[in-house]
Amino acid sequence: SVVATEVVPPQKRGSAIALMFTGLTLANVLGVPLGTWLGQAFGWRSTFWLVAAIGVAGLIGVIALVPSLPRPTGSVLRELATFRKGAVWLALAMTVFGFAPVFAIITFISPIMTGVAGFSAGAVPVVMVLFGVGMVIGNLLGGRFADRAVMPSIYGSVAALTLVALVLALLARNQIAFVVLITLFGVAAMATATPLQTRVLDAASGAPVLASAANIGAFNLGNALGSFLAGLTIQAGFGYTAPAWTSVLLGVVGLGVAGLAGWQARRRRVVTPGLTRVPAATP
Template sequence: MTQPHAPQAPLSPGRLRLVILAMALGAFAIGTTEFASMGLLPQIARDLEVSTPQAGMLITLYALGVVIGAPLVTIAAVKMPRARLLVLLIALIGLGNLLSAMAPTFSVLAAARFVAGLPHGAFFGVASLVAARLSPPGRRARSVSLVMLGLTIATMLGVPASTAFGQVVGWRSAYVIVVVVAALSTIAIWRLVPEPEGAGVTGSIRGELRALRRAQVWFALGIGSIGFGGMFAVYSYIGEIVPGVMGLGERAVPVALFVFGVGMTIGNVLAGRAADRSLYGTIFTGLIGMTVSLTVFALVAENAIAGMILLFALAITSQFMGPSLQLFLLDASPDAPSLAAALHHSALNIGNSLGAALGAAVLAAGWGLLAPAWTGVALAIAGLGIAGWSFAVHRRQQARAAVEAPTTTDGVPAVC
C-alpha cells in the first residue's frame, strides 16, 4: 500500500519508462478504437445499410461520450486513488469495445460507441496527471507526450492495420483487436503504476470544480474544442477523400492512415520537447501550421502525391496542441488538476465531434469532398483567435503581477 504521508522516492529512469509504457499501451487501445472507425465508415455503412454521413454519427457519438464522461467520471471517482482508477477506466474501455464488436444493428452500435467513449477522457486526464507527477522537473511535458505517443502510434500502426484487417475480415475485427490490447494494458497498469504523491485526489467535488473558476482553463478548452476540430473535419472522412479526391483506390486508405499516423507520432514527440520550453509558442505553431496545411490541401489534394504530403504536414502540426494544452491546464489549475486534465480530452473530442459533424453537413449539402478541408481552415483560424485572446490576457496578468509584486524572483509564469 502507498503511504500517503511519506515522501515518495523518485522513480528510476527505467521504472518510469515502464510506468509510461503501461499507460501508453492503454492510449494505444483508445487511439485505435477512436480512429479506426473513421477508416471503416464505408464498410460499416454498407454492412448496416446506412449512408456514409449517417455512419459518421458514430464518430460524433463516441466523441460525445468522451465529452460527457470526462467530467462525470472524474467527479464520481474524486476519492479513488489515481492508479486504481486507471485500471478501472481501461477495463471499461475494453468492455465498451466488446459491445461494439457484438452490436447487431446500427442503433446498438451507436449506443455502444457512446458507452465506449465515456472512460476515454478520464483515462487520458488521469494518465497525464500521473505521468507529470512522477516525472522530474523540466520533463513533465515530455512524459505526458510519451503517454500520448501510444495514441499517435495507434494512428500510425494500429489504425491502418485494423482498417486493413477490417476491410478483409470485417469491421468488427477492429474492435476485437482493441479489446485484446485493453486487457493487456489493464494488467500492465495494475502491476506497474504506483500511486503518486499529490496526484490530484482533492476528496471533494467542490475541490475539483475550482478548476472551472479560472479563465485560462476556459481559453484552453476553447482552443482545443474549436481549433483541433480543423484536423478532424478532414480526418473523419479520409476514407472518402482518398479514393474520391486523390484518385486512389479504397485499399489506399490504410496507406493514407499510416502516413497520417507517422506525422502525428513525429508531431507528438516534437511537441513534448517544445512545450517544456514554451507552451504558447507550441500552441501558436500548431494552429498556424494547421491553417496553412489545410488551405494548401484543399487547393492541391487532387494530386495524390501532394495530397499525401499535406496530410502528413497536417498530422504533424495538429499534434502540437496535445501535450502543450494538457500541461497548460495542469498548470492553470494546480489545486484541481484531475478535472482540468480530463476536460482537456472533452475539449479535443468536442473538436472531434464538431469537425465530423460540420464535415458531414457540408458533404450532405453537396459542396464536394474538399468542403471539409475548407471547414477545417475556418475552425483552425477560430482556434488561433482564441489562443491570441488567451495570450493577451496572460500578458496583462503578468504585467499586473509585476506591478503588485516587483520583487518576485521565482520565475514561474502565471497562466490562470
C-alpha cells in the same frame, strides 16, 4: 497525463504527456491494420481476444510499475471551483477549436481521396497509415516544444495545422502533394495535443484530474464540431474540398482563441525567471 506529469521534473512535463499520447497514436497506426489482418485471417473474434490480452498485460504493468501518488487533499467542490476561472475555459476552448480542424478533414478523407484527388479506394488505408506516422512524429515534437514554451507551441502548431489545410485545399487534386500534405497534417495535428493538454493543466492547477478529464471531452467536442461543420458544407453542395476550407476556418478561430488566452495571461501576471509572480504593468 496527470500521473505522467507527477513522476517527472516540471521541465519535462510536456515530454511525459507526449510519451503517454504515443500509446494512443501507435494504437491507431499499428493496432488498426493488425486488428484488420487478424480478423481476416483468423475470424473477427481473434481481434477481440488480442485486445483483451493486451488489456490484461497493461493492467499488470500499471499495478507493477506505476508509483502510488498521494490522494488529493481538496474536496470535489473545491476542484469544481477551479472552473470559475476564465483561463480554464479559454484553455478548453483552445482545445476544441485547435483540434477541430483535424476531423473536419479526416472524417471525409475517403471521399476526398477518391472524389477529388483521384485515388482508388484501396489507397485510402495506405495514406491513413502515413497520416498516423505523421501523428507519431508530431506527438514527439509537441512534447519537446511544450517543455520549452507552452503557449508559443500552441500558436505554432495550430498555425501549421491551418497552413497545411489551406495548401491541401488548393492542391487536393495533385496526388503527390496530397500524400505529402496528409502526412504533414498528421504531424501538425498531433503536435497540438501535448501543448493543449499542458495548458489546461497549468490553468487548472488546483484540479488537475478533473481538468484533464474535461480536456479529453474538449478534444472529442472538437472532433464532433469539425466533422459536423464539414458535413454541413458537403450537404450544402460545396463539394469535397469544402472540408479542407472548413478546417482552415476552424484553425483561424483556434488561433484567435489562443491569442486571446495569451493576451489574458500576459495581462494578469508576469512570471520572472525566478518564478516570482508580480502584477503585470498596465498599459
